[in-house]
Amino acid sequence: xxxxxxxxxxxxxxxxxxxxxxxxxxxxxxxxxxxxxxxxxxxxxxxxxxxxxxxxxxxxxxxxxxxxxxxxxxxxxxxxxxxxxxxxxxxxxxxxxxxxxxxxxxxxxxxxxxxxxxxxxxxxxxxxxxxxxxxxxxxxxxxxxxxxxxxxxxxxxxxxxxxxxxxxxxxxxxxxxxxxxxxxxxxxxxxxxxxxxxxxxxxxxxxxxxxxxxxxxxxxxxxxxxxxxxxxxxxxxxxxxxxxxxxxxxxxxxxxxxxxxxxxxxxxxxxxxxxxxxxxxxxxxxxxxxxxxxxxxxxxxxxxxxxxxxxxxxxxxxxxxxxxxxxxxxxxxxxxxxxxxxxxxxxxxxxxxxxxxxxxxxxxxxxxxxxxxxxxxxxxxxxxxxxxxxxxxxxxxxxxxxxxxxxxxxxxxxxxxxxxxxxxxxxxxxxxxxxxxxxxxxxxxxxxxxxxxxxxxxxxxxxxxxxxxxxxxxxxxxxxxxxxxxxxxxxxxxxxxxxxxxxxxxxxxxxxxxxxxxxxxxxxxxxxxxxxxxxxxxxxxxxxxxxxxxxxxxxxxxxxxxxxxxxxxxxxxxxxxxxxxxxxxxxxxxxxxxxxxxxxxxxxxxxxxxxxxxxxxxxxxxxxxxxxxxxxxxxxxxxxxxxxxxxxxxxxxxxxxxxxxxxxxxxxxxx
Numbered sequence: 223x224x225x226x227x228x229x230x231x232x233x234x235x236x237x238x239x240x241x242x243x244x245x246x247x248x249x250x251x252x253x254x255x256x257x258x259x260x261x262x263x264x265x266x267x268x269x270x271x272x273x274x275x276x277x278x279x280x281x282x283x284x285x286x287x288x289x290x291x292x293x294x295x296x297x298x299x300x301x302x303x304x305x306x307x308x309x310x311x312x313x314x315x316x317x318x319x320x321x322x323x324x325x326x327x328x329x330x331x332x333x334x335x336x337x338x339x340x341x342x343x344x345x346x347x348x349x350x351x352x353x354x355x356x357x358x359x360x361x362x363x364x365x366x367x368x369x370x371x372x373x374x375x376x377x378x379x380x381x382x383x384x385x386x387x388x389x390x391x392x393x394x395x396x397x398x399x400x401x402x403x404x405x406x407x408x409x410x411x412x413x414x415x416x417x418x419x420x421x422x423x424x425x426x427x428x429x430x431x432x433x434x435x436x437x438x439x440x441x442x443x444x445x446x447x448x449x450x451x452x453x454x455x456x457x458x459x460x461x462x463x464x465x466x467x468x469x470x471x472x473x474x475x476x477x478x479x480x481x482x483x484x485x486x487x488x489x490x491x492x493x494x495x496x497x498x499x500x501x502x503x504x505x506x507x508x509x510x511x512x513x514x515x516x517x518x519x520x521x522x523x524x525x526x527x528x529x530x531x532x533x534x535x536x537x538x539x540x541x542x543x544x545x546x547x548x549x550x551x552x553x554x555x556x557x558x559x560x561x562x563x564x565x566x567x568x569x570x571x572x573x574x575x576x577x578x579x580x581x582x583x584x585x586x587x588x589x590x591x592x593x594x595x596x597x598x599x600x601x602x603x604x605x606x607x608x609x610x611x612x613x614x615x616x617x618x619x620x621x622x623x624x625x626x627x628x629x630x631x632x633x634x635x636x637x638x639x640x641x642x643x644x645x646x647x648x649x650x651x652x653x654x655x656x657x658x659x660x661x662x663x664x665x666x667x668x669x670x671x672x673x674x675x676x677x678x679x680x681x682x683x684x685x686x687x688x689x690x691x692x693x694x695x696x697x698x699x700x701x702x703x704x705x706x707x708x709x710x711x712x713x714x715x716x717x718x719x720x721x722x723x724x725x726x727x728x729x730x731x732x733x734x735x736x737x738x739x740x741x742x743x744x745x746x747x748x749x750x751x752x753x754x755x756x757x758x759x760x761x762x763x764x765x766x767x768x769x770x771x772x773x774x775x776x777x778x779x780x781x782x783x784x785x786x787x788x789x790x791x792x793x794x795x796x797x798x799x800x801x802x803x804x805x806x807x808x809x810x811x812x813x814x815x816x817x818x819x820x821x822x823x824x825x826x827x828x829x830x831x832x833x834x835x836x837x838x839x840x841x842x843x844x845x846x847x848x849x850x851x852x853x854x855x856x857x858x859x860x861x862x863x864x865x866x867x868x869x870x871x872x873x874x875x876x877x878x879x880x881x882x883x884x885x886x887x888x889x890x891x892x893x
Contacts (some may be wrong), residue, residue, distance in 0.1 A: 231280030232288050233354070237476065238273040239352050242266060242345040248691050249341030258341050259330040264532040264699075266345055267322035273352065274315030277308045282727035293361060302358035305727040306491065309567060310355045310483045312861035314712065317475050317574040317875075318348060321858050324582050324703025325468040328589065328697075332471040340380055340466075347373040347472065354480050359420040360409035367405065371398040372478060377469040378461050388712060390460035394507075401447025402636050405484070410442035412492060424492045434493050438500050441488040442507075444454060449481035450534045451541060452511045453847045459518075462530035463594070467585025470526065474533045479570050483538055489548065490732040497643075501548030502653060504541055509657050509664075512538030516667040517819050521812035521843045523596050528675055529577065532620065535664060536573045540566055542661060546642075546654075547733065553645055556735035561751055562638040563729050564722055564737045569631035571721070572619070572714055579616035579707040583609060586700055587679060590693045594809035596678045603680040605693040608701060609682045615708040617676045619715065621669040625761035625768070627714035628747070632665055633759065637751045667815070674811040682805045716761050718749050816843065824849065 245266050249258045280286070280303055290299040303311075318865055325344070331339055350373055353366035375398070380393035411433055412424040429437065443454070450458040462470045464615035490498065515534030522528040543566030550559035586609050587602065588594050603610040624633075639658035696704065714721060719738075726736035740752055750758045816823060824844030869880075 230286050231276050231283065231308070232286035232301060233339055234276035235273060235303060235352060236288070236301070238269045238276070238315075239349045241269045242349040242352075245269070245347075246342040246345030249345070250338050250712070253335045253338035254472055254483075254691075255330065255332055258337050259326050259332075262341055263322050263326035263329070266348070267319045267326075270315045270318035270322055270348070272315075273734070274312050274319065274890055277315060278724065279764075280308045281305055281312070281724050287358065293365075297361055297419070299365075300358040300422075301356045301362070302421070303356055305731045306483070306486060307355045308723065309571075309728050310479060311352060313479055313571050313574050314351055314355065314476050315573075316349070317707070318472075320575075320703040320704075320706035321468050321471050321475070321578055321582065323473075323706065324585075324700050326467055327699030328466070328582075328585055330697075330699075336363040336380070340377065341371045342723060343376045344469070344472075347377060347477075351476060351480055355483060358422070359820075360406075360413065360424075361419055363409075364402065364406060370477065370480065371395065371402065374469070374473060376705050380466055380469070381464075384464075385841070387464040390457075390464040394457040394461040397447050397454060401444040401454070403786070404440045404444030406444075408437050408444060408488065408791040411437045411440065412488075421487075421492060425494070425712040428494055431495070431497065434495055435497065437493060438489060438497075441485060442504065445481040445488075446507075447481075448484075448777060449537045449541075450511075451507055451512055451537065452534075453851050455511070455514075455534050456845070456852060457850060458534060459527050459530045459845075462533070462581075463524055463526040467526075467581050467588065470585075471581040472527075474529070474581060475574040477753050478533065478537055479574065482537075482544075482566075482570055483799040485541075485544060486732065489544070490551075491626060496548050496552045498549055498552040498647060498650065501545045501550075501552060502650060504548060505653065505657055506545075508538045508545055509660050510538070510539030511541060512664045513660060514538070514822075516664050516671060517815060517822065518843070518845070519671045520667060520815040521823070523594055523808045523812075525587070525594050525599075525675065525679065526581070528596075528671065529580055529584065532579055532580075532668070532671060533573075535668060536569070536577070536620075539632070539635070539661065539664070540573070542657065543569065543638075546638055547646070548634075549650060549654075550638075550642070551733050555643070556733050557737075557752070558642060559733045560726075560729040560735040560737045561634065561641070563733060564725050565631050565634035565638060567725050567728060568627075568634060568714075568718070568721065572627040572631050572711070574715065576616050576640070576705050579704060579711065580613065580620065582707070583613035583616065586696045586704075590695075590814075593655070596674075599679045600685040600805065601681070601683045602693065606695045609696045609704070612701075612704040612708045613680070614676065615711050617672045619711040621672040622665050623669070623870030624759075625715050625765040627711050627718075630715055630718045630761065632661075634751060635766035636661065641752055665883045670815075674808065678808050678811065685805065685807070688819075716765050718761060719747075722749075762838040790885040822846065 245262050249262045252258065276583045282305060286303040288301040290301065293299045329340065332340070333716065347370060350370035353364065354370060357363035357366055372395075375391050375395045378394055379387055382389050382391070393767070409419070409424075412427055412429065414418055414427055414429070414433075442451075447454040465473065489500070512535045515531045515536075515538055519528050519531035519535060522531060526675040543562050547562040547566060550556070550562060573653060584594065586606070590606060591599060591602070593599055598646050615626070622628045622632045636658065639654060642654055645654075721739040726738040730736050737751065740750060745763050748758050748760050823847045
């Protein structure tokens with residue numbers, strides 16, 4: 223191990239990428255489910271661990287570059303490992319450990335030939351994401367980006383015999399390629415026809431404000447399509463429910479962050495300027511995306527779709543932080559820019575752990591019950607207590623409750639809003655307070671959504687009269703993977719100063735300022751964003767108080783009430799014949815949100831008659847943006863296709879006429 227980490231960090235990362243590709247190839251050739259689940263997936267987790275350790279060691283170190291003798295003639299692949307790349311490689315490796323270990327247990331019963339192909343696609347997906355973070359030229363970046371898109375498409379469509387899954391995969395691939403075209407155009411503008419496609423040349427391009435703005439807008443559109451920013455989010459609620467749960471965890475926890483990486487790389491590294499209105503646009507889009515995601519999450523009845531919309535909300539929060547950092551940096555308020563950027567990066571890392579944990583938890587529920595409809599679940603805490611405890615950590619974290627990690631990043635972002643001074647623009651002085659208030663609303667609604675998610679699945683009684691013997695708790699590999707992610711949520715929440723000191727290397731590179739010198743000025747136990755007099759937070763003390771309070775309460779109950787407690791049925795409100803149907807449902811939880819924001823939903827209801835012996839109510843909530851934006855585009859495309867199709871008559875004289883008319887047009891143009 224000492225010899226391994228004495229090598230250059232970029233060599234370690236390249237070795238892990240080659241190692242993942244080799245593991246995928248071995249799995250494809252062997253097609254032995256026992257070997258793949260017991261050996262290859264855990265070996266992939268070992269590679270993720272090595273990548274994470276190597277990334278931590280390279281944070282703040284010298285920039286490593288390499289040129290690979292691959293690609294096309296005179297177009298070799300350029301690689302670069304700097305602090306920004308290292309941070310996102312750390313995110314990939316740290317979250318990938320838990321997901322790969324969990325996958326070893328989750329896929330153990332899959333058929334060998336299917337699992338072999340999935341194993342290959344899975345590890346190619348990991349390697350492609352790592353290459354995206356390390357690419358130092360537009361050519362390698364686009365090759366890695368498209369490899370990532372194709373491998374994730376095949377993973378999403380693993381169960382391709384289902385028409386809905388094929389449709390979800392096609393929609394994902396379509397949006398991904400539309401975004402890729404915008405990214406390619408973004409690189410083309412920065413390259414400017416000078417023939418040099420490397421990022422090093424783009425850093426010295428010195429674009430005019432018009433072309434720099436065009437570059438930023440193309441990057442925001444292209445990477446926003448991958449991240450799920452409104453209105454390019456349509457693929458995300460469809461692809462996540464279709465994919466196997468470990469794939470959903472990879473896509474939501476890690477792949478969405480490749481888009482965040484791309485926006486940061488282009489905006490703060492490759493472009494030589496930042497304009498304030500870029501930040502205002504990103505801030506507004508992020509706020510709308512966050513509110514949209516959390517509102518739609520509140521009314522979902524499919525647990526994986528609920529988490530997918532929650533991912534849209536969290537991506538919106540991250541984009542809000544990016545927009546705030548751009549605004550501060552454009553006005554040379556670099557201390558506040560570093561604070562906003564630290565909150566952004568911290569939330570990206572937090573989301574990888576939180577959402578990875580929750581998606582894997584839903585995978586275990588789906589394996590055990592065969593259901594992902596919230597209306598058919600309930601009471602699983604009695605059958606799956608270990609899973610319920612681990613998922614509870616993720617629920618509390620993503621709800622933003624202290625002392626877990628979700629609170630730290632959202633608290634830092636709110637501090638950036640509260641500490642922002644008067645900016646030399648009246649529009650921004652109006653926008654920032656409104657955004658802060660709306661962001662607090664989104665955080666509150668996120669807690670509401672998580673109460674619904676956890677309460678309906680794990681608490682109460684089963685809502686379906688199915689035999690409970692088939693429901694089993696998680697196995698050892700799933701437990702290890704989930705515990706790793708839950709432990710990450712706890713450590714990121716209790717010891718934030720340690721992680722912020724490492725994020726400082728990234729903020730120093732991007733905005734020339736750090737937060738660690740102020741965050742740790744009163745010691746590693748206290749987090750002080752700017753000054754102790756303004757705001758401070760001690761998560762460790764709060765964590766210890768909670769633990770001591772729980773232990774003290776249990777001891778008091780045990781000592782003073784032992785033998786005097788008895789269990790009985792819940793109060794029945796005077797109606798003794800209660801059934802599981804009398805519990806609050808997922809639709810019931812979402813009803814207040816549905817009524818308040820009814821104008822934003824497309825709602826279809828099936829209301830039973832009062833005389834039905836077995837009444838059944840069904841409500842469906844649609845995304846109106848699909849009807850407003852994408853249905854017209856589909857109709858225009860179909861119309862144009864039909865018109866163009868009329869050119870195909872199958873008659874040779876018609877085709878000769880086309881050629882003759884084209885020749886005449888060219889001659890007229892030349893004259």
